[in-house]
Structure formats: structure tokens, C-alpha cells
Amino acid sequence: MQSPILITGAAGTIGHVACKLLVERGSKVRALVRSEDARSAKLASLGVEIVVGDLLDLHAMHRAVEGCERVYFGMAVSPSYLEATVNAAAVAKHHKVSAFVNISQMTASQMSINSTTDSPQQKLHWLAEQALNWSGLPVVHVRPTAFLDTFFLRLSASSIRDHGQIRLPFGNGKTSPIASEDVARVIATILENPGPHIGKIYELTGPRSQDMNGVAEEFSKALGDPITYVNVPWEPWRKQLENSGRLPRHALSHLATMALLKQQNRYDRLTSDVEKITGKPPLGVYDFVLRHAGFYMTGG
Numbered sequence: 001m002q003s004p005i006l007i008t009g010a011a012g013t014i015g016h017v018a019c020k021l022l023v024e025r026g027s028k029v030r031a032l033v034r035s036e037d038a039r040s041a042k043l044a045s046l047g048v049e050i051v052v053g054d055l056l057d058l059h060a061m062h063r064a065v066e067g068c069e070r071v072y073f074g075m076a077v078s079p080s081y082l083e084a085t086v087n088a089a090a091v092a093k094h095h096k097v098s099a100f101v102n103i104s105q106m107t108a109s110q111m112s113i114n115s116t117t118d119s120p121q122q123k124l125h126w127l128a129e130q131a132l133n134w135s136g137l138p139v140v141h142v143r144p145t146a147f148l149d150t151f152f153l154r155l156s157a158s159s160i161r162d163h164g165q166i167r168l169p170f171g172n173g174k175t176s177p178i179a180s181e182d183v184a185r186v187i188a189t190i191l192e193n194p195g196p197h198i199g200k201i202y203e204l205t206g207p208r209s210q211d212m213n214g215v216a217e218e219f220s221k222a223l224g225d226p227i228t229y230v231n232v233p234w235e236p237w238r239k240q241l242e243n244s245g246r247l248p249r250h251a252l253s254h255l256a257t258m259a260l261l262k263q264q265n266r267y268d269r270l271t272s273d274v275e276k277i278t279g280k281p282p283l284g285v286y287d288f289v290l291r292h293a294g295f296y297m298t299g300g
């Protein structure tokens with residue numbers, strides 16, 4: 001009988017889409033969630049087995065991993081990220097899993113033993129990759145670039161709606177953001193047949209790298225209204241985000257560093273890994289905005 005695939009962070013952005021895709025394609029899926037709520041109920045209604053527990057809890061991880069051969073590890077950005085990774089990896093190793101798919105970040109490819117970034121989360125990802133590589137587990141690292149869903153949807157929708165502006169401190173830097181659903185699609189595809197992917201690192205971008213004026217043009221076409229890019233100064237932008245109380249300190253520091261790296265053109269990256277793995281090209285800005293047009297226009 002087929003063993004279930006474990007998806008951690010399953011109530012979140014990548015996890016829930018990965019669960020859905022895997023179930024639709026006929027896989028058995030077990031989801032680790034932190035608590036039972038409407039999100040876990042939705043997963044359960046799809047036929048996903050629900051395990052409630054914390055990634056930092058050894059006993060919860062045994063309950064989650066036992067009987068699974070394939071594991072996706074991902075969780076929300078957090079100061080506990082490295083501990084959670086090693087906790088999950090230690091248990092996965094004990095249960096002799098045949099694939100451990102780890103989500104990381106593309107910036108890890110620009111980091112080394114002598115050079116990290118000021119983002120605490122990026123440093124934790126780099127360390128987590130090192131620990132997983134030392135672990136002897138059959139690991140696949142998936143390193144997406146920035147998600148369209150973060151800077152270009154959650155953090156920009158209200159200024160687009162109210163002022164027709166994307167107000168971000170990205171300077172003239174180019175960027176190739178990716179839709180989270182494409183990242184989830186890559187992860188689901190790897191988990192379905194991990195053999196050929198073990199030991200590989202995949203770097204995921206959207207279909208083109210362009211400056212923010214190019215991004216704004218795609219927004220304008222998709223929404224049928226002129227949307228312009230306003231290159232706002234970094235510190236007031238950071239302060240406003242801090243004062244909004246929307247983000248814990250760790251996540252704020254991470255996003256603020258990402259914005260600086262964008263100014264430095266460190267996100268000018270382009271790969272074809274999404275299409276190579278899934279056979280389908282990633283969504284571009286235009287198609288992403290069309291899909292979320294309701295949210296940009298009315299917030300609903």
C-alpha cells in the first residue's frame with residue numbers, strides 16, 4: 001500500500017497547495033498543522049490525513065513522520081527555523097525516509113562560509129542547508145526567489161487599489177518574482193517521484209527578470225488601469241511596515257533586507273527550473289495579477 005507523503009506547514013501558502021495538488025493527482029497525503037481550524041478542516045475535506053503538532057516537538061514529529069517515506073519540510077519564517085529543520089531531519093533520518101524536500105531561498109546560492117546577508121532568515125536557511133547536507137538524508141533543496149504573493153500582493157494591494165501605485169524601495173533593481181502556486185507545483189512534482197531529484201538544488205524564478213517599471217506595465221495591462229512604480233526611500237518604508245504591526249521583528253528584518261538586496265540588483269536572476277521539472281512555464285506578473293484581480297480591485 002502507498003505510504004502517505006508528509007507535508008509540513010500544511011495550513012500555509014505552499015503547504016496547502018502542495019497537499020491539494022498531490023491529492024488531486026492520486027497521492028495519499030498527511031498534513032502537519034499547528035492547530036485544528038478552518039484551514040485544516042478544508043484539507044481534511046480533500047481527503048488529507050491531519051496530524052496536529054509543532055515542528056519543534058520531537059514527539060509530534062515522530063507521529064507525523066512515522067509511516068511516511070517522503071517528506072516536504074517548510075514552515076513560516078521564524079527565529080526557530082534551524083531548530084525546526086534539524087528536529088524534523090533527525091526524526092526523518094530515524095524513520096529512514098527516502099526523500100526530504102527542503103524549501104530554502106535563492107539567495108542561499110550567493111552565500112558562503114564567509115558571506116551571508118543581513119537577513120536572519122536567509123542565514124538560517126543557509127545553515128539549515130548545510131546541516132541537511134551533512135545529515136546523509138536524501139535531500140532535495142528547492143530555492144525559490146521572492147514570491148509574487150508577498151511584496152506584490154499582500155504588501156502592495158492597498159496602494160495599488162487606492163493610488164494606482166506600487167510603492168516599494170527596489171530602486172532600479174531587476175526582479176523575477178514567482179507565484180507561490182508554481183513553487184508548490186514544483187514541490188508536489190518532486191514528491192511524486194523523488195528518485196531523479198535526490199541531491200539536486202533547484203532555483204525557481206518567474207518567466208522574466210525586469211525592473212519595476214516593467215512589472216508596473218504588466219500590472220497596468222492586467223488591471224486595465226495605469227499602475228506606476230514609485231521608488232520609495234527604504235528607511236521610511238521599513239519604519240511604516242514596522243509601525244503597522246503586521247510583522248514580527250524577525251520577518252520584518254528579513255523583508256527589509258530583501259528590499260535592500262533588490263536595490264543592489266541581487267534578485268536579477270532567471271532559471272527555467274519550473275518548466276524543466278513540471279513541464280509547464282511559471283506564471284508571469286500579468287497572469288498572476290489577472291488571477292488576483294478581485295483582491296487588487298476590491299480587497300475581496
Ligand SMILES: NC(=O)c1ccc[n+]([C@@H]2O[C@H](COP(=O)([O-])OP(=O)(O)OC[C@H]3O[C@@H](n4cnc5c(N)ncnc54)[C@H](OP(=O)(O)O)[C@@H]3O)[C@@H](O)[C@H]2O)c1
Nearest residue numbers: 009011012013014015034054055075076144145146147150
Ligand atoms: N515569501 C517569499 O517570498 C519566499 C521566497 C522564497 C522562499 N520562501 C520560503 O518559503 C517558506 C515559507 O513557506 P510558506 O509561505 O508556505 O509558509 P507560511 O504560509 O508563512 O507558513 C507555513 C506554516 O508554518 C506553520 N508553522 C510555523 N511555525 C510552526 C511550528 N513551530 N510548528 C508547526 N508549524 C509551524 C504555520 O502554522 P500557523 O499558520 O498555524 O501559524 C504556517 O501555516 C519559508 O521557508 C520561506 O523562507 C518564501
